[in-house]
Amino acid sequence: xxxxxxxxxxxxxxxxxxxxxxxxxxxxxxxxxxxxxxxxxxxxxxxxxxxxxxxxxxxxxxxxxxxxxxxxxxxxxxxxxxxxxxxxxxxxxxxxxxxxxxxxxxxxxxxxxxxxxxxxxxxxxxxxxxxxxxxxxxxxxxxxxxxxxxxxxxxxxxxxxxxxxxxxxxxxxxxxxxxxxxxxxxxxxxxxxxxxxxxxxxxxxxxxxxxxxxxxxxxxxxxxxxxxxxxxxxxxxxxxxxxxxxxxxxxxxxxxxxxxxxxxxxxxxxxxxxxxxxxxxxxxxxxxxxxxxxxxxxxxxxxxxxxxx
Amino acid sequence: xxxxxxxxxxxxxxxxxxxxxxxxxxxxxxxxxxxxxxxxxxxxxxxxxxxxxxxxxxxxxxxxxxxxxxxxxxxxxxxxxxxxxxxxxxxxxxxxxxxxxxxxxxxxxxxxxxxxxxxxxxxxxxxxxxxxxxxxxxxxxxxxxxxxxxxxxxxxxxxxxxxxxxxxxxxxxxxxxxxxxxxxxxxxxxxxxxxxxxxxxxxxxxxxxxxxxxxxxxxxxxx
Numbered sequence: 001x002x003x004x005x006x007x008x009x010x011x012x013x014x015x016x017x018x019x020x021x022x023x024x025x026x027x028x029x030x031x032x033x034x035x036x037x038x039x040x041x042x043x044x045x046x047x048x049x050x051x052x053x054x055x056x057x058x059x060x061x062x063x064x065x066x067x068x069x070x071x072x073x074x075x076x077x078x079x080x081x082x083x084x085x086x087x088x089x090x091x092x093x094x095x096x097x098x099x100x101x102x103x104x105x106x107x108x109x110x111x112x113x114x115x116x117x118x119x120x121x122x123x124x125x126x127x128x129x130x131x132x133x134x135x136x137x138x139x140x141x142x143x144x145x146x147x148x149x150x151x152x153x154x155x156x157x158x159x160x161x162x163x164x165x166x167x168x169x170x171x172x173x174x175x176x177x178x179x180x181x182x183x184x185x186x187x188x189x190x191x192x193x194x195x196x197x198x199x200x201x202x203x204x205x206x207x208x209x210x211x212x213x214x215x216x217x218x219x220x221x222x223x224x225x226x227x228x229x230x231x232x233x234x235x236x237x238x239x240x241x242x243x244x245x246x247x248x249x250x251x252x253x254x255x256x257x258x259x260x261x262x263x264x265x266x267x268x269x270x271x272x273x274x275x276x277x278x279x280x281x282x283x284x285x286x287x288x289x290x291x292x293x294x295x296x297x298x299x300x301x302x303x304x305x306x307x308x309x
Numbered sequence: 310x311x312x313x314x315x316x317x318x319x320x321x322x323x324x325x326x327x328x329x330x331x332x333x334x335x336x337x338x339x340x341x342x343x344x345x346x347x348x349x350x351x352x353x354x355x356x357x358x359x360x361x362x363x364x365x366x367x368x369x370x371x372x373x374x375x376x377x378x379x380x381x382x383x384x385x386x387x388x389x390x391x392x393x394x395x396x397x398x399x400x401x402x403x404x405x406x407x408x409x410x411x412x413x414x415x416x417x418x419x420x421x422x423x424x425x426x427x428x429x430x431x432x433x434x435x436x437x438x439x440x441x442x443x444x445x446x447x448x449x450x451x452x453x454x455x456x457x458x459x460x461x462x463x464x465x466x467x468x469x470x471x472x473x474x475x476x477x478x479x480x481x482x483x484x485x486x487x488x489x490x491x492x493x494x495x496x497x498x499x500x501x502x503x504x505x506x507x508x509x510x511x512x513x514x515x516x517x518x519x520x521x522x523x524x525x526x527x528x529x530x531x532x
Contacts, residue, residue: 086469090517112476115468115486126469133473134517170481174499174511181473181514193477236489237480 007158008106009078010049014160014189014214019281020288021307022080022191022216023050023300027067029060033074036067040075042297046304049078051109051191051290058086058119065096069103080162080191081105084113089129090138094148097139101157109162109191110135110182133178133185136161140186163187163213167195167204168237176207183211191290194220194231196241198276205285214287217280221269221303223262223296225252244272262298270302277306311341312378312405313435313443314348322401322428323364329424331399334361335390336371337412339378339404345440348429349373349403357403357428369397377408383415391419399424406431451523457510459501464518466494472515475499 006012013020023043027036040050052071054064061067068081081100088096100108112132116124130138139161142148146156163182169175179190190213195201205215222228222240225248232240247268255261280286291303326334336357343349354371361368370393376382387394394400394416402409402425409427416423435443448465455462464470468478468486474495478485482496502511 112469112471112478114478117468117486128469128471129520130517131469131471131473132476133514137514164477166477169475169477169479171496171499173503173508174475174496177499177508177512178473178475180512184514236485 005158006160008049008160010080010107011160011188013048014287017287019286019307020048020216021046021300021303022288022290023047023297024053024290024292024294025050025067025071025079026053026056026294027062027064027071030062033062033067033070037071037074039295039297040071040077040079043300044075044077046300047077047291049080049107051080051082053294054082054084054111054113055087055119056114058114058116058121060119060121065100065103065105068100068105072104078107079105080107080109082109082111083135084111085128085130085132085135086113086116087124087127089127093130093135094138094142097142097159098153098157101159105159107160107162108139109164110139110187111164132163133181136163136182136185136187144186160188161186162189162191164193165190165204165208165215166193166237167201168193168197170237172200172204172207176204179208179213180211183213187213189213189287190215192216192218194218194235194238194292196239196244198279201280202283202285205280206283209285215285216288216290217277217286218290218292219273219277221266221273221291221293221296221299222248223265223293223299225249227293244268266299266302269299270306273303274306311345311435311437311443312407313432313445314343314346314405314429315432316348317428317430319360322426325426326366326399326401329399329426331366331424333367333369333397333399335369335393335397335400336361337377337387337400337402337404337408338371338373339402339408340373340375341377343377343404343408343429344373345437346443347440353403353428357401361401369393377402377404378411380411380415383411387412387415394420394423397423399426401426401428403428405429450518451527452519457513457515458498459505459507459510461494461498461501463494463498466492466497468494470518471495472517 004015006015025036052064052068055061068079072079110132116126146153165179228240228248251264336354338354339349351373358368358371374386409425412425433445436446450464467474468484475493479493483489484491484493502508
C-alpha cells in the first residue's frame with residue numbers, strides 16, 4: 001500500500017479517517033483582521049481547521065492568502081485557504097501556490113468564485129483562465145510532480161487541495177459528473193454547499209461516494225431569525241425549511257430576554273443538525289462537517305458535541 | 310453570419326467629429342450586415358446625411374456599399390467618387406469596426422490625412438433568428454470545441470468561459486450573471502449531450518484554453 005503523504009492536520013485527520021469539524025472565517029474589506037482573528041481563536045479548540053474566504057459574492061475583501069497566513073500566525077489555527085480562479089490567471093495562481101506554501105499554508109480549497117458582475121467592482125475583468133477542476137490539477141502537479149508545465153520547481157509546495165460540491169444543484173446529474181472531473185483532477189477532500197434537505201443530501205452523497213473523496217458536509221446553523229430569513233431569501237438555490245423559519249421566528253417574537261434567545265437558537269440548531277448529521281454518518285456518507293456560519297463561534301462547542309470526538 | 314452592430318448615441322458621434330474640427334463629411338454606409346441591423350444601408354445613409362446637415366456639417370456624398378469590410382470593394386467604390394473624397398475632411402462610416410478599418414487601409418496611400426469615424430458599436434458575430442433578434446453563439450476562439458460539447462460553445466455561452474462547468478453560480482439551469490434569467494451554458498451542453506447519449510463527453514476533464522494559440526492580430530493567409 002502506498003503511504004499517503006500528509007502536509008497538514010486536516011490532511012492527517014482525513015487520511016486516518018477521523019470524523020472532523022471545520023469552520024469558516026470571512027475577512028472583510030479592511031486591513032485590520034482583529035475581529036476575524038478573535039473568531040478564529042474562539043473556534044480553534046473545536047475545529048481542526050477553518051476556511052478563509054476569497055472575496056465572496058465578488059465583493060472585494062482583504063486578499064485571502066494574506067489573511068490565511070495572518071490568521072494562522074495570530075490565532076494558531078490551521079486554515080484552508082480559499083482560492084478562486086476569478087481574479088488571477090494560471091501564471092499568477094502558480095506563483096501564489098508557491099507563495100502560499102512559503103507562508104505556511106498547507107490546505108487550499110479550489111473554487112470558481114462568484115462573477116465580478118455580482119460584486120462591488122463589476123467593471124473588473126473576469127479572468128477564469130483556469131476553472132475549479134484545472135486548479136486542482138495544477139496544485140497536484142506542483143505538489144506531486146514538483147513541476148509546472150513540466151518545468152521543475154526547485155523546492156515544490158506541499159498543500160492539500162479540496163473541491164466544492166453542491167448537493168442542491170439541479171440537474172443533479174451534471175453536478176455529479178462535475179465532481180467526477182474534480183476527483184479525476186486530484187481533489188483530496190470535498191466541502192459541500194449548505195444543505196437542509198436530508199433526502200436530497202442522501203441521494204447526492206450516495207452518488208458521489210464512488211469517487212472515494214472524503215466529504216465534509218456544509219451546514220449553516222442560524223444564529224438568529226434575521227440570519228435565517230436572510231439566508232433563505234438571498235442565497236440562490238438554497239431554501240431554509242419553513243418549519244425552521246417558523247421556529248426561529250417564534251424565538252424572536254416570544255422570547256424577550258436576549259440571553260435566553262441566544263440559548264434557544266443554539267439549542268434549536270443542535271436539535272436540527274444532530275439527527276441530520278448522525279443519519280448521514282450512520283449511512284457512512286460523511287467524513288466530517290464544515291460549518292459555514294460565520295460570526296457565530298459560540299455554536300462550535302455544540303457542533304463538537306454532534307461529531308462526538 | 311452577420312456582424313451585429315448597434316447605433317452609438319448620436320451625441321457621442323458628434324462629439325468625436327467636433328473634436329476633430331471637421332466640416333465636410335463623406336458618409337459610407339454598409340449595405341449588408343449593418344443594413345440588416347438597421348444601423349446602415351440606404352436608410353442609415355439618408356438619416357445620417359440629414360442629421361449632419363441639421364448640425365451644420367456639409368455632406369460631400371453618401372454612398373451605400375456592399376462589403377465595406379472588403380478592401381477590394383471599398384477601393385473600387387471610393388475610386389468612383391474620388392472627387393468627393395478629396396472634398397471631404399472626414400468619413401463617417403455606418404458599418405462595423407471592420408468597415409472603418411477597411412476604409413482606413415484602402416485610403417492609407419491616397420488620403421492618409423482623412424480621419425474615419427464610426428456611428429456604430431460592433432457587438433458580435435451573430436446568429437439571426439429574425440430581424441431584430443440576433444444572438445452571440447461563437448466568439449471565434451480559433452480552436453473549436455463544438456465537436457466535443459454537443460455543438461454548444463462553452464467559451465461563448467458560459468459567462469465565465471469555463472472549460473469544466475457548470476460552476477456553483479448555476480441555479481435550476483440558470484446563470485448567476487444576469488439575475489438567473491439566462492441559461493447556464495454548461496447545462497445546455499449537459500442536456501444536449503444527454504439527448505445524444507454522450508454524457509461521457511460531458512465527464513471529460515478538459516484542459517484550460519491554450520492562449521498561446523489564440524494569439525493576437527490573428528491572420529488567415531493562405532495565398
